Amino acid sequence: MINLLDLDPNAFTAFFAERGEKPFRARQVSRWLHQRFVDDVGAMSDLARPLRERLASEVDIRAPRVVADTIAADGTRKWLIDAGGANAIEAVYIPEDDRGTLCVSSQAGCALDCAFCSTGKQGFNRNLSTGEIIGQLWHANRALIADGVTAPWMTAGRAPITNVVMMGMGEPLANFDNVVAALKLMLDDNAYGLSRRRVTLSTSGLVPMIDRLRDECPVALAVSLHAPTDALRDRLVPINRKHPLDELLAACRRYLEKAPRDFITFEYVMLDGVNDDTATARQLLALLRDTSCKINLIPFNPFPGTEFRTSPRERILAFQRTLIDGDIVTTIRKTRGEDIDAACGQLAGRVQDRTKRKLGSRIPVVATR
Numbered sequence: 001m002i003n004l005l006d007l008d009p010n011a012f013t014a015f016f017a018e019r020g021e022k023p024f025r026a027r028q029v030s031r032w033l034h035q036r037f038v039d040d041v042g043a044m045s046d047l048a049r050p051l052r053e054r055l056a057s058e059v060d061i062r063a064p065r066v067v068a069d070t071i072a073a074d075g076t077r078k079w080l081i082d083a084g085g086a087n088a089i090e091a092v093y094i095p096e097d098d099r100g101t102l103c104v105s106s107q108a109g110c111a112l113d114c115a116f117c118s119t120g121k122q123g124f125n126r127n128l129s130t131g132e133i134i135g136q137l138w139h140a141n142r143a144l145i146a147d148g149v150t151a152p153w154m155t156a157g158r159a160p161i162t163n164v165v166m167m168g169m170g171e172p173l174a175n176f177d178n179v180v181a182a183l184k185l186m187l188d189d190n191a192y193g194l195s196r197r198r199v200t201l202s203t204s205g206l207v208p209m210i211d212r213l214r215d216e217c218p219v220a221l222a223v224s225l226h227a228p229t230d231a232l233r234d235r236l237v238p239i240n241r242k243h244p245l246d247e248l249l250a251a252c253r254r255y256l257e258k259a260p261r262d263f264i265t266f267e268y269v270m271l272d273g274v275n276d277d278t279a280t281a282r283q284l285l286a287l288l289r290d291t292s293c294k295i296n297l298i299p300f301n302p303f304p305g306t307e308f309r310t311s312p313r314e315r316i317l318a319f320q321r322t323l324i325d326g327d328i329v330t331t332i333r334k335t336r337g338e339d340i341d342a343a344c345g346q347l348a349g350r351v352q353d354r355t356k357r358k359l360g361s362r363i364p365v366v367a368t369r
Protein backbone atom coordinates (compact mmCIF):
# COMPACT_ATOMS: atom_id res chain seq x y z
CA MET A 1 0.00 0.00 0.00
CA ILE A 2 1.18 3.49 -0.82
CA ASN A 3 1.31 5.80 2.17
CA LEU A 4 -0.19 9.08 0.95
CA LEU A 5 2.00 10.96 3.43
CA ASP A 6 5.06 9.79 1.47
CA LEU A 7 4.06 11.61 -1.74
CA ASP A 8 5.45 15.05 -2.49
CA PRO A 9 3.20 17.44 -4.50
CA ASN A 10 4.43 16.16 -7.89
CA ALA A 11 4.07 12.52 -6.93
CA PHE A 12 0.61 13.28 -5.58
CA THR A 13 -0.50 14.78 -8.89
CA ALA A 14 1.12 11.95 -10.85
CA PHE A 15 -0.64 9.33 -8.73
CA PHE A 16 -4.05 10.66 -9.74
CA ALA A 17 -3.06 11.32 -13.37
CA GLU A 18 -1.90 7.70 -13.72
CA ARG A 19 -5.37 6.61 -12.64
CA GLY A 20 -7.10 8.85 -15.16
CA GLU A 21 -8.28 11.37 -12.56
CA LYS A 22 -8.30 15.11 -13.15
CA PRO A 23 -5.69 17.28 -11.36
CA PHE A 24 -8.34 18.84 -9.15
CA ARG A 25 -8.94 15.43 -7.56
CA ALA A 26 -5.33 15.41 -6.43
CA ARG A 27 -5.81 18.87 -4.95
CA GLN A 28 -9.00 17.81 -3.19
CA VAL A 29 -7.39 14.78 -1.58
CA SER A 30 -4.28 16.76 -0.69
CA ARG A 31 -6.43 19.27 1.17
CA TRP A 32 -8.31 16.57 3.05
CA LEU A 33 -5.01 15.06 4.08
CA HIS A 34 -2.79 18.05 4.77
CA GLN A 35 -5.27 20.78 5.68
CA ARG A 36 -8.04 18.90 7.41
CA PHE A 37 -5.77 16.18 8.75
CA VAL A 38 -8.13 13.36 7.82
CA ASP A 39 -6.57 9.89 8.00
CA ASP A 40 -9.35 7.89 6.37
CA VAL A 41 -10.12 8.14 2.65
CA GLY A 42 -13.65 6.97 3.41
CA ALA A 43 -14.24 10.28 5.22
CA MET A 44 -13.34 12.41 2.18
CA SER A 45 -16.98 13.11 1.56
CA ASP A 46 -16.79 15.16 -1.65
CA LEU A 47 -15.11 12.35 -3.61
CA ALA A 48 -17.27 10.02 -5.68
CA ARG A 49 -17.78 6.65 -4.04
CA PRO A 50 -15.89 4.65 -6.73
CA LEU A 51 -12.82 6.84 -6.26
CA ARG A 52 -13.01 6.49 -2.49
CA GLU A 53 -13.25 2.72 -2.86
CA ARG A 54 -10.35 2.61 -5.27
CA LEU A 55 -8.22 4.75 -2.96
CA ALA A 56 -9.13 2.58 0.01
CA SER A 57 -7.79 -0.46 -1.82
CA GLU A 58 -4.55 1.19 -3.00
CA VAL A 59 -3.44 3.65 -0.38
CA ASP A 60 -3.40 4.24 3.31
CA ILE A 61 -2.49 7.13 5.52
CA ARG A 62 0.11 5.91 7.97
CA ALA A 63 0.63 8.71 10.43
CA PRO A 64 3.42 8.60 12.97
CA ARG A 65 2.69 6.64 16.13
CA VAL A 66 3.05 8.89 19.13
CA VAL A 67 4.35 7.09 22.19
CA ALA A 68 4.54 10.02 24.60
CA ASP A 69 3.21 13.56 24.70
CA THR A 70 4.60 15.99 27.26
CA ILE A 71 3.81 19.64 27.94
CA ALA A 72 6.29 21.98 29.64
CA ALA A 73 5.45 24.76 32.06
CA ASP A 74 6.01 27.35 29.29
CA GLY A 75 3.60 25.65 26.85
CA THR A 76 6.30 23.90 24.83
CA ARG A 77 5.06 20.45 23.88
CA LYS A 78 7.08 17.44 22.85
CA TRP A 79 5.89 14.35 21.02
CA LEU A 80 7.98 11.21 21.15
CA ILE A 81 7.30 9.29 17.94
CA ASP A 82 7.92 5.63 17.27
CA ALA A 83 10.39 5.20 14.43
CA GLY A 84 10.34 1.40 14.31
CA GLY A 85 12.77 -1.05 15.84
CA ALA A 86 13.77 0.36 19.17
CA ASN A 87 13.97 3.89 17.76
CA ALA A 88 11.99 6.98 18.58
CA ILE A 89 12.32 10.56 17.39
CA GLU A 90 10.96 13.82 18.72
CA ALA A 91 9.03 16.83 17.45
CA VAL A 92 8.65 19.98 19.55
CA TYR A 93 5.94 22.65 19.41
CA ILE A 94 7.02 26.10 20.57
CA PRO A 95 4.20 28.66 20.94
CA GLU A 96 5.22 32.32 20.84
CA ASP A 97 3.23 35.55 20.84
CA ASP A 98 2.79 35.75 17.09
CA ARG A 99 3.52 32.27 15.78
CA GLY A 100 3.50 28.56 16.46
CA THR A 101 6.76 26.87 15.54
CA LEU A 102 7.35 23.16 15.11
CA CYS A 103 10.88 21.79 15.44
CA VAL A 104 11.04 18.75 13.18
CA SER A 105 13.44 15.77 13.17
CA SER A 106 14.95 14.35 9.98
CA GLN A 107 16.88 11.27 11.13
CA ALA A 108 16.84 8.74 13.96
CA GLY A 109 20.17 9.72 15.50
CA CYS A 110 22.89 11.53 13.58
CA ALA A 111 26.22 10.38 12.17
CA LEU A 112 27.98 13.74 12.37
CA ASP A 113 28.87 13.47 16.03
CA CYS A 114 29.16 17.11 17.07
CA ALA A 115 30.88 17.19 20.43
CA PHE A 116 28.12 19.05 22.31
CA CYS A 117 25.00 17.34 20.88
CA SER A 118 22.97 14.69 22.60
CA THR A 119 21.58 13.33 19.32
CA GLY A 120 25.10 13.07 17.90
CA LYS A 121 26.30 11.17 20.94
CA GLN A 122 23.80 8.41 20.17
CA GLY A 123 25.18 7.73 16.71
CA PHE A 124 23.13 7.18 13.59
CA ASN A 125 20.36 4.71 13.00
CA ARG A 126 18.47 5.67 9.86
CA ASN A 127 16.93 8.33 7.70
CA LEU A 128 13.28 9.18 8.26
CA SER A 129 10.93 8.72 5.32
CA THR A 130 9.07 11.66 3.77
CA GLY A 131 5.93 10.46 5.54
CA GLU A 132 7.70 10.36 8.88
CA ILE A 133 9.01 13.90 8.41
CA ILE A 134 5.81 15.56 7.14
CA GLY A 135 3.87 13.32 9.54
CA GLN A 136 5.33 15.31 12.44
CA LEU A 137 3.74 18.48 11.07
CA TRP A 138 0.53 16.64 10.23
CA HIS A 139 0.28 15.17 13.70
CA ALA A 140 1.15 18.37 15.55
CA ASN A 141 -1.51 20.38 13.73
CA ARG A 142 -4.07 17.65 14.20
CA ALA A 143 -3.36 17.14 17.89
CA LEU A 144 -3.40 20.86 18.67
CA ILE A 145 -6.71 21.32 16.85
CA ALA A 146 -8.22 18.22 18.50
CA ASP A 147 -7.23 19.60 21.90
CA GLY A 148 -8.97 22.87 21.12
CA VAL A 149 -5.75 24.89 21.35
CA THR A 150 -6.36 28.47 20.34
CA ALA A 151 -3.79 31.09 19.49
CA PRO A 152 -3.95 34.69 18.23
CA TRP A 153 -2.63 33.71 14.80
CA MET A 154 -5.23 31.00 14.27
CA THR A 155 -7.64 33.30 12.48
CA ALA A 156 -9.47 32.47 9.25
CA GLY A 157 -8.90 28.77 9.58
CA ARG A 158 -5.11 29.02 9.82
CA ALA A 159 -3.43 25.96 11.22
CA PRO A 160 -1.76 26.10 14.63
CA ILE A 161 1.72 25.62 13.15
CA THR A 162 2.82 28.71 11.21
CA ASN A 163 6.58 28.08 11.13
CA VAL A 164 8.78 25.03 10.79
CA VAL A 165 12.41 24.67 11.79
CA MET A 166 14.31 21.59 10.66
CA MET A 167 16.33 21.65 13.89
CA GLY A 168 15.26 18.47 15.61
CA MET A 169 17.17 15.22 15.63
CA GLY A 170 19.48 14.54 12.70
CA GLU A 171 21.23 16.40 9.91
CA PRO A 172 18.51 17.29 7.37
CA LEU A 173 20.90 17.64 4.42
CA ALA A 174 22.19 14.10 5.03
CA ASN A 175 18.65 12.89 4.22
CA PHE A 176 18.28 15.22 1.28
CA ASP A 177 15.61 13.63 -0.92
CA ASN A 178 13.11 12.88 1.83
CA VAL A 179 13.67 16.24 3.50
CA VAL A 180 13.19 18.15 0.24
CA ALA A 181 10.01 16.18 -0.51
CA ALA A 182 8.68 17.16 2.93
CA LEU A 183 9.77 20.80 2.44
CA LYS A 184 7.86 20.91 -0.85
CA LEU A 185 4.72 19.76 0.96
CA MET A 186 5.25 22.44 3.61
CA LEU A 187 5.37 25.07 0.86
CA ASP A 188 2.57 23.68 -1.33
CA ASP A 189 -0.68 25.66 -1.38
CA ASN A 190 -2.75 22.49 -1.40
CA ALA A 191 -0.85 21.16 1.58
CA TYR A 192 0.57 23.39 4.33
CA GLY A 193 1.02 26.58 2.29
CA LEU A 194 3.85 28.04 4.37
CA SER A 195 6.01 30.74 2.83
CA ARG A 196 9.69 29.95 2.26
CA ARG A 197 10.59 32.49 4.90
CA ARG A 198 8.68 30.54 7.51
CA VAL A 199 10.49 27.28 6.86
CA THR A 200 14.08 27.14 8.13
CA LEU A 201 16.55 24.35 7.58
CA SER A 202 19.52 24.11 9.90
CA THR A 203 22.67 22.36 8.76
CA SER A 204 26.05 21.69 10.30
CA GLY A 205 27.58 22.42 6.91
CA LEU A 206 27.25 19.74 4.22
CA VAL A 207 28.58 22.08 1.54
CA PRO A 208 27.54 20.24 -1.66
CA MET A 209 24.05 19.77 -0.29
CA ILE A 210 23.73 23.47 0.54
CA ASP A 211 24.18 24.09 -3.18
CA ARG A 212 21.59 21.47 -4.05
CA LEU A 213 19.10 22.97 -1.62
CA ARG A 214 19.66 26.35 -3.22
CA ASP A 215 18.84 24.89 -6.63
CA GLU A 216 15.97 22.60 -5.68
CA CYS A 217 14.14 24.16 -2.75
CA PRO A 218 15.61 27.32 -1.24
CA VAL A 219 14.09 27.86 2.19
CA ALA A 220 15.51 30.02 4.98
CA LEU A 221 18.94 28.70 5.93
CA ALA A 222 20.56 28.41 9.33
CA VAL A 223 24.13 27.18 9.61
CA SER A 224 25.58 25.75 12.80
CA LEU A 225 28.89 27.57 12.97
CA HIS A 226 29.98 27.39 16.64
CA ALA A 227 33.60 28.40 15.99
CA PRO A 228 35.46 31.02 13.92
CA THR A 229 38.60 28.98 13.20
CA ASP A 230 39.10 25.60 11.56
CA ALA A 231 41.20 24.40 14.50
CA LEU A 232 38.34 24.88 16.95
CA ARG A 233 35.54 23.92 14.58
CA ASP A 234 37.30 20.69 13.62
CA ARG A 235 36.95 19.70 17.27
CA LEU A 236 33.37 20.78 17.83
CA VAL A 237 31.80 19.98 14.45
CA PRO A 238 33.80 17.13 12.90
CA ILE A 239 32.26 17.59 9.41
CA ASN A 240 34.44 20.72 9.29
CA ARG A 241 37.44 18.48 8.57
CA LYS A 242 35.77 17.60 5.28
CA HIS A 243 34.21 20.98 4.49
CA PRO A 244 36.29 23.70 6.17
CA LEU A 245 35.13 27.23 6.94
CA ASP A 246 36.23 28.95 3.72
CA GLU A 247 34.24 26.42 1.66
CA LEU A 248 31.26 26.68 3.99
CA LEU A 249 31.13 30.46 3.85
CA ALA A 250 31.50 30.45 0.07
CA ALA A 251 28.48 28.10 -0.11
CA CYS A 252 26.54 30.44 2.19
CA ARG A 253 27.25 33.37 -0.10
CA ARG A 254 26.11 31.35 -3.12
CA TYR A 255 22.96 30.41 -1.22
CA LEU A 256 22.15 34.07 -0.60
CA GLU A 257 21.56 34.57 -4.32
CA LYS A 258 18.41 32.44 -4.04
CA ALA A 259 17.54 32.65 -0.34
CA PRO A 260 14.05 33.80 0.63
CA ARG A 261 15.60 35.99 3.31
CA ASP A 262 18.56 38.18 2.48
CA PHE A 263 20.68 36.79 5.28
CA ILE A 264 21.95 33.49 6.61
CA THR A 265 21.41 32.75 10.28
CA PHE A 266 24.52 31.46 11.99
CA GLU A 267 23.90 29.43 15.10
CA TYR A 268 26.58 29.54 17.74
CA VAL A 269 26.35 27.41 20.86
CA MET A 270 27.95 29.08 23.89
CA LEU A 271 30.31 26.66 25.60
CA ASP A 272 31.95 27.79 28.82
CA GLY A 273 35.64 28.45 28.33
CA VAL A 274 35.68 26.90 24.85
CA ASN A 275 34.37 29.42 22.29
CA ASP A 276 32.88 32.24 24.34
CA ASP A 277 35.51 34.95 24.98
CA THR A 278 35.55 38.36 23.31
CA ALA A 279 38.72 37.60 21.34
CA THR A 280 36.79 34.72 19.71
CA ALA A 281 33.88 37.08 19.04
CA ARG A 282 36.26 39.40 17.20
CA GLN A 283 37.55 36.49 15.10
CA LEU A 284 33.94 35.70 14.27
CA LEU A 285 33.35 39.28 13.14
CA ALA A 286 36.36 39.09 10.85
CA LEU A 287 35.22 35.76 9.42
CA LEU A 288 31.71 36.97 8.64
CA ARG A 289 32.64 40.40 7.30
CA ASP A 290 31.57 39.59 3.71
CA THR A 291 28.49 37.48 4.41
CA SER A 292 25.05 38.96 4.99
CA CYS A 293 23.99 37.30 8.21
CA LYS A 294 22.47 37.30 11.65
CA ILE A 295 23.89 35.40 14.58
CA ASN A 296 21.83 33.43 17.05
CA LEU A 297 23.71 32.58 20.23
CA ILE A 298 22.44 29.38 21.85
CA PRO A 299 23.23 28.90 25.53
CA PHE A 300 24.49 25.31 25.71
CA ASN A 301 21.83 22.94 27.00
CA PRO A 302 23.48 20.26 29.10
CA PHE A 303 22.61 16.57 28.95
CA PRO A 304 23.82 13.62 31.02
CA GLY A 305 27.43 12.68 30.41
CA THR A 306 28.48 15.85 28.58
CA GLU A 307 31.87 17.38 29.22
CA PHE A 308 30.65 20.92 28.43
CA ARG A 309 29.11 23.62 30.59
CA THR A 310 26.89 26.56 29.69
CA SER A 311 28.67 29.92 29.45
CA PRO A 312 27.79 32.30 32.27
CA ARG A 313 25.17 34.87 31.30
CA GLU A 314 27.59 37.83 31.55
CA ARG A 315 29.95 36.20 29.09
CA ILE A 316 27.14 35.53 26.61
CA LEU A 317 26.07 39.17 26.92
CA ALA A 318 29.64 40.43 26.42
CA PHE A 319 30.03 38.18 23.36
CA GLN A 320 26.76 39.52 21.97
CA ARG A 321 27.84 43.11 22.64
CA THR A 322 31.09 42.62 20.70
CA LEU A 323 29.17 41.26 17.70
CA ILE A 324 26.54 43.99 17.80
CA ASP A 325 29.28 46.64 18.05
CA GLY A 326 30.73 45.03 14.93
CA ASP A 327 27.37 45.56 13.18
CA ILE A 328 26.02 42.03 13.13
CA VAL A 329 22.48 41.59 14.40
CA THR A 330 22.89 39.08 17.23
CA THR A 331 20.18 37.48 19.31
CA ILE A 332 20.32 35.06 22.21
CA ARG A 333 18.04 32.07 21.86
CA LYS A 334 15.50 31.76 24.62
CA THR A 335 15.64 28.31 26.12
CA ARG A 336 12.26 26.66 25.82
CA GLY A 337 10.88 23.46 27.25
CA GLU A 338 13.94 22.72 29.38
CA ASP A 339 11.90 20.95 32.03
CA ILE A 340 10.84 18.32 29.48
CA ASP A 341 14.26 18.03 27.80
CA ALA A 342 12.90 19.72 24.68
CA ALA A 343 15.55 22.44 24.35
CA CYS A 344 18.03 22.61 21.44
CA GLY A 345 20.41 19.71 21.45
CA GLN A 346 18.57 17.86 24.21
CA LEU A 347 16.42 15.81 21.88
CA ALA A 348 17.47 12.26 22.42
CA GLY A 349 14.40 10.31 21.42
CA ARG A 350 15.58 6.76 21.57
CA VAL A 351 17.95 5.36 19.02
CA GLN A 352 19.23 1.87 18.62
CA ASP A 353 22.62 2.85 17.39
CA ARG A 354 23.95 0.93 14.45
CA THR A 355 27.11 2.94 14.09
CA LYS A 356 28.52 2.97 17.58
CA ARG A 357 26.50 0.43 19.50
CA LYS A 358 26.14 2.72 22.46
CA LEU A 359 22.70 1.34 23.06
CA GLY A 360 20.50 3.02 25.58
CA SER A 361 22.93 5.82 26.34
CA ARG A 362 19.93 7.84 27.26
CA ILE A 363 16.36 6.68 27.45
CA PRO A 364 14.26 9.62 28.53
CA VAL A 365 11.63 9.27 31.16
CA VAL A 366 8.54 11.05 29.95
CA ALA A 367 5.20 11.55 31.52
CA THR A 368 2.44 10.44 29.21
CA ARG A 369 -0.64 12.55 29.14
Ligand code: SAH
Pocket residue numbers: 114116117118166167168169170171172202203204223224267268269298299300301302303344345346
Ligand atom coordinates in the same frame (compact mmCIF):
# COMPACT_ATOMS: atom_id res chain seq x y z
N1 SAH B 1 21.86 18.84 12.40
C1 SAH B 1 21.43 20.18 12.24
C2 SAH B 1 20.10 20.49 12.86
C3 SAH B 1 19.80 19.91 14.21
S1 SAH B 1 20.62 20.58 15.58
C4 SAH B 1 22.49 21.14 12.73
O1 SAH B 1 23.43 20.71 13.38
O2 SAH B 1 22.37 22.32 12.43
C5 SAH B 1 19.86 22.19 15.81
C6 SAH B 1 20.78 23.19 16.54
O3 SAH B 1 20.98 22.83 17.92
C7 SAH B 1 22.17 23.24 15.92
O4 SAH B 1 22.60 24.57 15.77
C8 SAH B 1 23.00 22.53 16.95
O5 SAH B 1 24.33 22.87 16.85
C9 SAH B 1 22.35 22.96 18.23
N2 SAH B 1 22.70 22.13 19.37
C10 SAH B 1 23.06 20.84 19.39
N3 SAH B 1 23.31 20.43 20.64
C11 SAH B 1 23.09 21.48 21.45
C12 SAH B 1 23.12 21.65 22.86
N4 SAH B 1 23.43 20.66 23.67
N5 SAH B 1 22.82 22.86 23.35
C13 SAH B 1 22.48 23.88 22.54
N6 SAH B 1 22.39 23.77 21.19
C14 SAH B 1 22.70 22.58 20.66
Ligand code: SF4
Pocket residue numbers: 110111112113114117118119120121168169170171204224
Ligand atom coordinates in the same frame (compact mmCIF):
# COMPACT_ATOMS: atom_id res chain seq x y z
FE1 SF4 C 1 23.97 16.00 14.08
FE2 SF4 C 1 23.25 18.59 14.23
FE3 SF4 C 1 23.70 17.14 16.47
FE4 SF4 C 1 25.74 17.83 14.86
S1 SF4 C 1 24.41 19.24 16.05
S2 SF4 C 1 25.40 15.80 15.80
S3 SF4 C 1 24.79 17.68 12.86
S4 SF4 C 1 22.08 16.82 14.99
